[in-house]
Amino acid sequence: QVQLVESGGGLVQAGASLRLSCLASGRTVSNYRMGWFRQAPGKEREFVAVIFWSGSNTYYADSVKGRFTISRDNAKNTQYLQMNSLKPEDTAIYYCAAGGSGIYFHSSSYTYWGQGTQVTVSS
Numbered sequence: 800q801v802q803l804v805e806s807g808g809g810l811v812q813a814g815a816s817l818r819l820s821c822l823a824s825g826r827t828v829s830n831y832r833m834g835w836f837r838q839a840p841g842k843e844r845e846f847v848a849v850i851f852w853s854g855s856n857t858y859y860a861d862s863v864k865g866r867f868t869i870s871r872d873n874a875k876n877t878q879y880l881q882m883n884s885l886k887p888e889d890t891a892i893y894y895c896a897a898g899g900s901g902i903y904f905h906s907s908s909y910t911y912w913g914q915g916t917q918v919t920v921s922s
Contacts, residue, residue, distance in 0.1 A: 800825050800826070801823055801824070801825045801826055801828060801831075801897060801898065801910075801911040802823070802824045802825050802911075803821055803822070803823055803895045803896070803897060803911055803912060803913035804821070804822050804824075804895075804913055804914070805819060805820065805821050805893065805894070805895045805913045805914065805915060805916040806819070806820050806821075806822070806916060807819040807820050807916060808893060808916030808917045808918045809917075809918070809919070810919045810920075810921065811885055811918075811919070811920055811921070812920070812921050812922075813885060813886055813887055813920055813921065813922050814884060814885065815885050815920070816881070816882060816883045816884075816885065817882045817885065817918060818879055818880070818881050818882070819835070819879065819880040819882065819893055819895075819916060819918075820877055820878075820879055821833070821835075821877060821878045821879070821880075821895030821897075821913060822875075822876065822877050823876040823877065823878075823897060823911075824876065827873075827876060828873075828876055828897050828898070829852060829873035829876070830852050831852060831897045831898045832849055832850065832851045832852060832897070832898070832899070832903065833849070833850055833869075833871060833878040833895070833896065833897045834846070834847070834848060834849035834850070834869075834895075834896045834897070834903065834909060835847040835848050835849075835869065835878075835880045835893060835894070835895060835896070836893070836894045836896055836906055837889075837891035837892065837893045837894065837918075838891055838892050838894070838915075839890060839891040839892075842891075844894070844906050845860065846860050846903070846904035846905075846906070847859070847860055847863055847867065847880070847893070848860065848863065848867055848869040848880060849869070849903045849904070850869045850870065850871050850878060852873075854870070854871050854873075857869050858903060858904075860904070862888075863882075863889075866882065866883050866884045866885075867880060867881065867882050867883070868880070868881040868883075869881075878895065878897075880893070882918070885918075885920045886920060887920045887921065887922045888920075889918060889920050890918060890919050890920050891918060892915040892916065892917050892918075893915060893916050893917075893918050894912055894913055894914075894915045895912070895913040896909035896911065896912050896913075897909065897910065897911045898910035898911050899911075
């Protein structure tokens with residue numbers, strides 16, 4: 800079993816940056832894909848980014864491409880999401896996900912989930 804804990808969320812102004820972290824415990828996740836999803840009030844959970852086990856393959860939602868960067872440190876069992884040039888529409892609860900198989904932008908294809916961290920961007 801894998802436990803995921805996110806951190807790094809907060810309240811920032813538009814244009815600012817934040818770095819989210821997701822620490823995995825219970826077993827190594829070095830062989831798992833790891834992703835970030837987000838859910839805004841009244842909306843469905845949506846894909847943000849994914850990084851595969853080697854770290855060389857990453858994919859992003861169009862809405863964050865060029866502003867967000869996903870990375871991982873397998874030695875620390877941790878993945879990160881660097882978020883730059885934040886916009887009010889980035890406001891959401893951000894969830895870390897790991898494992899599973901199938902279509903990477905489908906939340907249902909992931910096995911493990913964190914509890915989420917709130918990101919609020921004011922205009």
